Amino acid sequence: MTAPAQDIILPDKDLLIETRELKKRHGEGEIAVHALAGVDLGIRRGEFAAIMGPSGSGKSTLMNILGCLDRPTEGAYYLDEENVSELSKNDLADVRNRKIGFVFQSFNLLSQLSALKNVMLPMMYRIEDRLDVFEREERAIAALESVGLGDRLHHRPTELSGGQQQRVAIARALVNDPVLLLADEPTGNLDTQSSYEIMELIHNLHDQGATILMVTHEPDIAAHAERVICLRDGLVVSDGQDGSTACLAQGGVQ
Amino acid sequence: MTFIETLSMAWEGLKLNKVRSLLTTLGVIIGVASVILMLAVSAGAEATIADQINSLGADLVIVGPMRGSPGASKTFVYEDALAIEENVSHIVGVSAEQFSTQDIKGGDGALEAISILGVTSDFPEVRDYALATGRFFTYEENDRKTKVAVLGHGIAQDLFGGEDSFGREITIGATRLTVVGVMEEKGIVADVDYDGRVYVPITVLFQKFATTQVGSDRIRTAYVKVEGRDEIDGVMAQITSLLAERHGVDPGNPDFSVQTQQDIIATQEATTEAFRDLLAWVAGVSLLVGGIGIMNIMLVSVAQRTREIGLRQALGARPGDVRLQFLLEAVILSLVGGLVGVLGGIGGSHLFGVLGTMRTELVPASIPLAFGASAVVGIFFGYYPATQAARLDPIEALRRE
Numbered sequence: 001m002t003a004p005a006q007d008i009i010l011p012d013k014d015l016l017i018e019t020r021e022l023k024k025r026h027g028e029g030e031i032a033v034h035a036l037a038g039v040d041l042g043i044r045r046g047e048f049a050a051i052m053g054p055s056g057s058g059k060s061t062l063m064n065i066l067g068c069l070d071r072p073t074e075g076a077y078y079l080d081e082e083n084v085s086e087l088s089k090n091d092l093a094d095v096r097n098r099k100i101g102f103v104f105q106s107f108n109l110l111s112q113l114s115a116l117k118n119v120m121l122p123m124m125y126r127i128e129d130r131l132d133v134f135e136r137e138e139r140a141i142a143a144l145e146s147v148g149l150g151d152r153l154h155h156r157p158t159e160l161s162g163g164q165q166q167r168v169a170i171a172r173a174l175v176n177d178p179v180l181l182l183a184d185e186p187t188g189n190l191d192t193q194s195s196y197e198i199m200e201l202i203h204n205l206h207d208q209g210a211t212i213l214m215v216t217h218e219p220d221i222a223a224h225a226e227r228v229i230c231l232r233d234g235l236v237v238s239d240g241q242d243g244s245t246a247c248l249a250q251g252g253v254q
Numbered sequence: 255m256t257f258i259e260t261l262s263m264a265w266e267g268l269k270l271n272k273v274r275s276l277l278t279t280l281g282v283i284i285g286v287a288s289v290i291l292m293l294a295v296s297a298g299a300e301a302t303i304a305d306q307i308n309s310l311g312a313d314l315v316i317v318g319p320m321r322g323s324p325g326a327s328k329t330f331v332y333e334d335a336l337a338i339e340e341n342v343s344h345i346v347g348v349s350a351e352q353f354s355t356q357d358i359k360g361g362d363g364a365l366e367a368i369s370i371l372g373v374t375s376d377f378p379e380v381r382d383y384a385l386a387t388g389r390f391f392t393y394e395e396n397d398r399k400t401k402v403a404v405l406g407h408g409i410a411q412d413l414f415g416g417e418d419s420f421g422r423e424i425t426i427g428a429t430r431l432t433v434v435g436v437m438e439e440k441g442i443v444a445d446v447d448y449d450g451r452v453y454v455p456i457t458v459l460f461q462k463f464a465t466t467q468v469g470s471d472r473i474r475t476a477y478v479k480v481e482g483r484d485e486i487d488g489v490m491a492q493i494t495s496l497l498a499e500r501h502g503v504d505p506g507n508p509d510f511s512v513q514t515q516q517d518i519i520a521t522q523e524a525t526t527e528a529f530r531d532l533l534a535w536v537a538g539v540s541l542l543v544g545g546i547g548i549m550n551i552m553l554v555s556v557a558q559r560t561r562e563i564g565l566r567q568a569l570g571a572r573p574g575d576v577r578l579q580f581l582l583e584a585v586i587l588s589l590v591g592g593l594v595g596v597l598g599g600i601g602g603s604h605l606f607g608v609l610g611t612m613r614t615e616l617v618p619a620s621i622p623l624a625f626g627a628s629a630v631v632g633i634f635f636g637y638y639p640a641t642q643a644a645r646l647d648p649i650e651a652l653r654r655e
Binding site for chain 1: 259267270564567571572575648649652
């Protein structure tokens, strides 16, 4: 089936993320809630952007869709020039596996596994270019070394500090060479010193060319980003390089 | 994600809750053990029946009072057996039998509660049971109520040790008898300890040891050996009409039974089958209960590990990967249960044999059967929880605490 010619707008090659009229509706009819009311967004390759906005602004919903954990009700989402808004569950799982590295507020490490095993996990779910166990271990060790945990390979998460756990999570997010690092409140559970160290690590990754998208409600964390996208009532209300000021002016963040 | 990787991950998952995992397998353990035990017991029962066939031979007609028919046990008497011997053609011999339980003394020993079997002189030939030493009592000795006795092999050992017992005296109850022979060693066949009995003329038993009614001459069974298998039907017909006439009853509704060995075996096989069916139900129900236990625990596990599932999904696990992981956890549980159950079943059937409560014969095929059944249980009851896990929405799952 070929779509009418006027509908075909090729994705911009400079953009890693491109959304067109992205809408997400929960429920039907009168009780329907529009979590996203039409978001057009473009994130360039190598960019470090933060998403801010009060709770209920739709930033979690946007994050979930951009992370391929959820599908939009309407609109298109191109990730790395591929329209991922209509993929099947299996294909979405593969996209998450190969293209996206997740960093969560609560680390989400498996407590029964060592740091090394946790980092090896994404490689187990790879469908294409499968690596054997030795290659996986090698790459996981390299990833852990790159976040400064080369001496903590066989520690369980419970034997690590919060900052160290988040570094294991970052190593896990990087191990499959994703095109996008998606960080959801990465410092939300950390003390000031650990937060500082984690942000430094994220900066280093950015300097090495990684595209980073980070959700946060802390202005000083958002200030690390090159660009702050502010959401309110399911729409982008400000998008710029002037930090969180514009967003705060729009009615504050939580 | 390869199968082996998923398997090792499922194993890790089970180790999270070792005690719970072990308890969950109990149902399967019991189910599998009872499958193996059930088959061992019924194989044992079948072997007992086979022994009976061998011990009695196929050319016997067995006559007795009609069981369950009121008063019938009083009407089947020694005279009936004598009449059969006199009037029925194509027979080799008749052994009328009745028994009593008595204390006996003799040599240096004394034994309590020994089965005293009153028989006729045809007994060794009809029952195909030879003597080790001496002789059996004669027709005349039985007829004249001569107080002679033939000892079972074990009784001879107990009373006289290795010594020759011929001509020695024993006391049964209050009656003194002379030993004329010792039967060959036969052991326990079909639950009857042939070596632990004493054989006396049935007339002597009537006179001295008939417990319920002194002087009674009723008999329990008369074994009639026929000349050949082809004669069985004719002999049965002759006996039936003879006894019906003697008892003055309708041959269609007799107060006695005339059966072949096959008839008795068929009855016993039916009993064995009923027993086996009952055990099969027990085994089936415990496997079912075990399976439900596994399903229950897997549902709990999926609920508790929702966040883990969400994380795995975020890292790229497909729904099928998640399903396989949890399905394998269930299958490991049931297979471990199966393995322990197999060992338990083997041990149990051995124990039954050692304790002598029941004869068991381990059926080798029951081991893969029971093991396979446990695998099926794991897959069947693990599928639903595993599907629940696979269907979880990654966003919801990640949000769950």
